[in-house]
Amino acid sequence: MSKSLRFLLPLALFVALVGLLFFGLGTDPRKVPSPLVGKPVPQFTLPTLQDPKRSVSDADLRGKVSLVNVWFSTCVSCRAEHRQLMAIAKESGVQIVGLNWKDDKPDALQMLRQFGNPYHVVAFDEDGRVGIDWGVYGAPETFVVDRKGTIRYKQIGPIDQTVWEQTLRPIVDQLKAES
Amino acid sequence: MLPAALLAGVLAWPFAATTAHAFTLEEFSFDDPAQQAEFRGLIDELRCLVCQNESLSASQAELAQDLRREVYEMMRAGKSKAEVVDFLVARYGDFVLYSPPIKPSTYVLWFGPLALGLLGAVVVLRTIRAKGKGQEADLTEAERQRLAGLLSPGREPARRPKGDRS
Numbered sequence: 001m002s003k004s005l006r007f008l009l010p011l012a013l014f015v016a017l018v019g020l021l022f023f024g025l026g027t028d029p030r031k032v033p034s035p036l037v038g039k040p041v042p043q044f045t046l047p048t049l050q051d052p053k054r055s056v057s058d059a060d061l062r063g064k065v066s067l068v069n070v071w072f073s074t075c076v077s078c079r080a081e082h083r084q085l086m087a088i089a090k091e092s093g094v095q096i097v098g099l100n101w102k103d104d105k106p107d108a109l110q111m112l113r114q115f116g117n118p119y120h121v122v123a124f125d126e127d128g129r130v131g132i133d134w135g136v137y138g139a140p141e142t143f144v145v146d147r148k149g150t151i152r153y154k155q156i157g158p159i160d161q162t163v164w165e166q167t168l169r170p171i172v173d174q175l176k177a178e179s
Numbered sequence: 180m181l182p183a184a185l186l187a188g189v190l191a192w193p194f195a196a197t198t199a200h201a202f203t204l205e206e207f208s209f210d211d212p213a214q215q216a217e218f219r220g221l222i223d224e225l226r227c228l229v230c231q232n233e234s235l236s237a238s239q240a241e242l243a244q245d246l247r248r249e250v251y252e253m254m255r256a257g258k259s260k261a262e263v264v265d266f267l268v269a270r271y272g273d274f275v276l277y278s279p280p281i282k283p284s285t286y287v288l289w290f291g292p293l294a295l296g297l298l299g300a301v302v303v304l305r306t307i308r309a310k311g312k313g314q315e316a317d318l319t320e321a322e323r324q325r326l327a328g329l330l331s332p333g334r335e336p337a338r339r340p341k342g343d344r345s
Contacts (some may be wrong), residue, residue, distance in 0.1 A: 032228060035272040102241070128245050135270040137228035137242055 034135050034154040041068075041149050042133040049100050049108055049122040056097070056123045061145050065175045066095045067168070068143040069119070070136050072103035073111040078140045081158035082115050088164060089118035094172050098122035101131045101139055144168065146175045202244045204236065207251040218254055221263060222247055226275050234277065 036042070045057040061068070069085060071078035089096055098119035100108050105124065112122075125131050134143070144153040153171050155163065209215040219236065225246070227238035235243050235250070246267070253263050267275045279285050318326065 029231065032272060032274045035269060128242070132245065132249060132270060135272075137271065 030138075031156045032137070034151075036135050036143075036151050037154055039151055041143075041145055041151055042130070044123070044130045044133060046123040046125055046130055049098070049105065049112075049124040052124075056121050058149060060121065061097065062149040063147055064095045065147060065172055066097050066120075066145045067172070068097045068099055068134075068145055070099045070101050070131065070134070070139050070141040072101050072139055073107040074103075075139045077158040079111070079115070081140055081160065082111075082118070084159050084161060084164060085118040086116050087161075088159075092169065092172065093176075095120045099125055099130065099134070099136075101125050101136060102128040142168070144171050144175070146178065202239055202247075204247070207247060209255070214254065217260065218251065221254075221260055222250060224277050225250075225264075225267065226277055228271055228275065 041058045041061050043058050045055050048054045048056050067088070071082075073079075085096060088094065096119050098121070100122050102125065105126075108122075108124075112119075123130070128136075138156070140158050142155040142159060143151050144155070146152050152175060153168070155168060159168065204219075207218065209218060222236040223234050225235040227233045227235050227240055227243040227246075229240035229242050230238050233240075233243075235246055250263050250267075253266065258266075264276070273279055279288060281289055
């Protein structure tokens, strides 16, 4: 081993370690990557929130680019992102499907009356079973689903303007462009 | 009843409301004690996604209770441990396992410490050997002879420094 290498090698290893730890500082351990990205949406059939006689299923997610948004009424961040969802529904043609997760129906309906309804349809997952199939572990979570019904992205945490403009909209636009 | 809420750790999760329920494992009983033990063992090895440093058996998060029920019902239905684990991994990823599986993306995790230890041992051995050689080379011819005399049994050293009582 040459002299200079003997000193440079530990230095390089140290710098690499510092780089790794620095990278680790910037990542959020609560954001667990979903194994469902790249897979077809899980099969489900649920009643809609508004009308228990009507149902919504995974078939409704085929043929259109969709956002599947998991929410419940007492979730503070879901309320915070609600305004952004309203804006997305207005501005973009993307179909937003709600998954109302482990909620009380009157409260959920009240929230939609009060703040508006950005959803094309809302599935009512009272016991959270469908949520488990989707790997939901908190709310809000939002899945981007392509026309074939494949999950292409999972957003963990609320959607704000920055998340929409910098992350989700480019993905949605790209999926719309796909045939 | 209060609207459904997510978890028990108030600060652990920035975007969800909380209520304070207390869950117990009492509702999950099996007729077969062996299966009961297997259930307890399994939920000890699974991680709660909400409070990430707690196992599924310890967590008071509502999602943990839902998942315990799911595991319980699957085992009651005769599913094997591996089937239950596969079910959860397919939905939540390897993160639900406390002990990560051995596969290419975890090789560094599993074998990295061993490789580092071996590397350290090699460096130490090389350093020791290099030092040993260096000292030997420093001896003059006379010293070498005296050393040979000291080391050979049954012979007095040619010369002894004053005050050396060894």
